[in-house]
Structure formats: structure tokens, C-alpha cells
Amino acid sequence: MASSTARPSIVPPKDLESFQEHLSKSTRILALLGAGLSASSGLPTFRGAGGLWRTHEATELATPEAFGRDPGLVWQFYSYRRHMALQAKPNPAHYALAELAKKKDGFMTLSQNVDGLSPRAGHPADKLKLLHGSLFDVKCSDFFCKYTESSNYTDPIVPALAIPTDDADPTTTEARKARDLDIADENVDLPEIDLRHLPQCPTCKHGLLRPGVVWFGEMLPTTVMNDIANWMEEDQKIDLIMVIGTSAKVYPAAGYVDLARAQGARVAVINMDKNDMPASGMYKGDWFFQGDAAQIVPEILKSVIGEITEMPDAAATA
Structure with missing residues (x-):
């Protein structure tokens, strides 16, 4: 729900403007989530x-x-x-990504987290692939x-x-x-x-x-991996991949950044640590937003999803 209350941006205005301009034109978007997103909810790794x-x-x-x-x-x-x-409770970043999934048909989220926070935030199941269950x-x-x-x-x-x-x-x-x-x-x-x-x-x-x-020594879920492969192999370029709370240095996560980039995607990294960048590094035209994902993600997506307000928690009503 949009709000008329203005507040200062927590990211550099120039970077915010260029990212939101690209976001508005993007039709196929990928998000890769890691433990740093859950840390924003106070959940230990x-x-x-x-x-x-x-x-x-x-x-x-x-x-x-x-x-x-x-x-x-x-x-x-x-x-x-x-x-x-x-x-722990889903944080504003979980809700922002769920809202983006509802507004953008061509948006897919790949999560390495098993904590259930994205589903509890109402992220549409068909646009959320849980790599580790x-x-x-x-x-x-x-x-x-x-x-x-x-x-x-x-x-x-x-x-x-x-x-x-x-x-x-x-x-x-x-x-x-x-x-x-x-x-x-x-x-x-x-x-x-x-x-x-x-x-x-x-x-x-x-x-x-x-x-x-998925335990150590087990294969990643076949259905999930096939769904991701089919989405990425569609005959359309990927415009943007957001890497949130993960260094994306371990495969298969690292490979998704490379595959998206090979299909034309620009990369936006949201992380607390400036050194936590994808294995392939950062290219000209990419963005690095340093700080708490719970604050940054709703801010950079606001031009599409509006202001994030408190939403119901699926676990609270289960």
C-alpha cells in the first residue's frame, strides 16, 4: 500500500534512480536469496x-x-x-519480494533458506523455488x-x-x-x-x-531444479538478477548469476559485507547496495510495489 509520507533514501540517490529506471523496464527478473536475508529477522545462521x-x-x-x-x-x-x-518474523524485505512477485509476471525467486520466512510472507509458491527445501x-x-x-x-x-x-x-x-x-x-x-x-x-x-x-550428501530437489532450468532457458533474455544476503560463491547459486548475466542481466547485490560479491565479480552497470536487506530491498523496489505495510504471517494463522 502506497504512503504519502516521504522519508530520506537509505541508498545513494543516483544509484537508486538508475536501478529503479532499469527495474521499471525489466520484464524478467531473478532474485537469489541467502542467509543474510534471514539474519535481518534476527535468525541465527x-x-x-x-x-x-x-x-x-x-x-x-x-x-x-x-x-x-x-x-x-x-x-x-x-x-x-x-x-x-x-x-523470527518475516521482515520487510520478505514482504517486498512477495509483493514484487505478485506485480511482476516474469519474476522468479531462488532461495537457499529453509526457514520458511518467504512463504510466511505470502510469496507466491509458483514464483519461489526452495533450493534446499x-x-x-x-x-x-x-x-x-x-x-x-x-x-x-x-x-x-x-x-x-x-x-x-x-x-x-x-x-x-x-x-x-x-x-x-x-x-x-x-x-x-x-x-x-x-x-x-x-x-x-x-x-x-x-x-x-x-x-x-536437503542434507549434506543429498541431491537438490529434481522438480525444483527442472523448474529453474526451464525458466532460465526460455527464449527471452533476463533483465535483472538481485543477489540478496548471499555471496553467491558456491554452486549452484554462483552459476545462476553467471547464467543470468549471459542472458543480458544486470546484477544488483544487497549485502552487509562489501566483500561478499558473486564469484564472477561486479561489472560496469551493476549495483552494490551495502546494508541491511530489510531496509534496502523495500526501498529499491518501492517504485514498483509502493510502501510496504505490515502483512499477515502464514504461521500465525496455521
């Missing part, structure tokens, strides 16, 4: 707090092998992540069962996972730091959860449900 969760390496829990060995432990980790994501999707872990469920915002997902999730929990990394305890100490008591009390598949009746995220 996956490897935050030194990459430790309750003295466990987060990266070692995000594997099929870890789930096979100890599904209770892995579910406790993901229950914690679901809870933290639900405590979502914490709020679940699927059966049985190889032969195809059961999936989307947008499950129940917290905790089952009663057995209702464990402490804030700093009152003495096993969290930050709580242990505050008590000057060695965060590498493995002697931390965690609940042992009976498999019968973990999320169960309602279809096959014997498989455990697992988080619908």
Missing part, C-alpha cells in the same frame, strides 16, 4: 555460535547417516531450528514411501520434542558459555526419545518422518 548445537557439530547432524544412527537426536536439532525460525515440510524416510506434507508449523511437531529451546536450557551453547563451561565438553545430558514418539508416517505406518530439507 545454520553455522551460528561456532557451528555448535548442544556441543554437537551442526553439519554432522544434517546428514542421512546421522538420521539413520540417531533420529531422536537429529529431530531434537531440527525441532530447535523450527522453533527458532517460528520465533524447508524446515516446515516433512516427508517419509522410507525409501518406498512417497508421503510428503507442506507447511507444518506445529511447534513442537510431536509432544516428545517439547524440550527447552531458549537460554534457560543449560545444554545450549550460549548458556554453557555464560557459565564458563567448555563448549567442547561432550558430557551433556540430552533426552533419549523412543522411536515410537518421533513423527510417524501416516501413510506407510512404519517409516519415520524426517525434515524436508
Whole structure:
């Protein structure tokens, strides 16, 4: 909704003017989102707090092998992540991108985030491709069962996972730091959860449900990748790619910047760190907007979407 209240621009006026002029003429636009966008909502990154969760390496829990060995432990980790994501709220950048998706037919968003904030902001599902899945999707872990469920915002997902999730929990990394305890100490008591009390598949009746995220060692979702490839291979040039909250140095994310540029796209980077630029660097005619994505994205898109006001949160009504 547009507002008549004027306020000073938070980006250089000349850059804002040239970007908005290009945006107004753009018919095919791509956005690539990373963890920096969620950080603007106060959500810690996956490897935050030194990459430790309750003295466990987060990266070692995000594997099929870890789930096979100890599904209770892995579910406790993901229950914690679901809870933290639900405590966070979509920020104005999420809402601005959702509004742009509604106003521009040729707009596609590729997100590396699993936190569910873009869907909760009302981003149209057909214009949002989740490269790494979502914490709020679940699927059966049985190889032969195809059961999936989307947008499950129940917290905790089952009663057995209702464990402490804030700093009152003495096993969290930050709580242990505050008590000057060695965060590498493995002697931390965690609940042992009976498999019968973990999320169960309602279809096959014997498989455990697992988080619908892409774990280390797994392929990115085929349907999502095919949708992206088909969109990018359409016989039309791409006018603009916005790289928001990500360095885009890791593939396939880095490749999308290169592909878009090869199809004529100009690049706009929105990031807190001036050194976080795409692997291919910046070209003449690109833009770098340094600062908080939650402030910058609504500002640079305002000429198309108007002023962003508070909108409903899908998780609040689930």
C-alpha cells in the first residue's frame, strides 16, 4: 500500500534512480536469496555460535547417516531450528519480494533458506523455488514411501520434542558459555526419545518422518531444479538478477548469476559485507547496495510495489 509520507533514501540517490529506471523496464527478473536475508529477522545462521548445537557439530547432524544412527537426536536439532525460525518474523524485505512477485509476471525467486520466512510472507509458491527445501515440510524416510506434507508449523511437531529451546536450557551453547563451561565438553545430558514418539508416517505406518530439507550428501530437489532450468532457458533474455544476503560463491547459486548475466542481466547485490560479491565479480552497470536487506530491498523496489505495510504471517494463522 502506497504512503504519502516521504522519508530520506537509505541508498545513494543516483544509484537508486538508475536501478529503479532499469527495474521499471525489466520484464524478467531473478532474485537469489541467502542467509543474510534471514539474519535481518534476527535468525541465527545454520553455522551460528561456532557451528555448535548442544556441543554437537551442526553439519554432522544434517546428514542421512546421522538420521539413520540417531533420529531422536537429529529431530531434537531440527525441532530447535523450527522453533527458532517460528520465533523470527518475516521482515520487510520478505514482504517486498512477495509483493514484487505478485506485480511482476516474469519474476522468479531462488532461495537457499529453509526457514520458511518467504512463504510466511505470502510469496507466491509458483514464483519461489526452495533450493534446499524447508524446515516446515516433512516427508517419509522410507525409501518406498512417497508421503510428503507442506507447511507444518506445529511447534513442537510431536509432544516428545517439547524440550527447552531458549537460554534457560543449560545444554545450549550460549548458556554453557555464560557459565564458563567448555563448549567442547561432550558430557551433556540430552533426552533419549523412543522411536515410537518421533513423527510417524501416516501413510506407510512404519517409516519415520524426517525434515524436508536437503542434507549434506543429498541431491537438490529434481522438480525444483527442472523448474529453474526451464525458466532460465526460455527464449527471452533476463533483465535483472538481485543477489540478496548471499555471496553467491558456491554452486549452484554462483552459476545462476553467471547464467543470468549471459542472458543480458544486470546484477544488483544487497549485502552487509562489501566483500561478499558473486564469484564472477561486479561489472560496469551493476549495483552494490551495502546494508541491511530489510531496509534496502523495500526501498529499491518501492517504485514498483509502493510502501510496504505490515502483512499477515502464514504461521500465525496455521
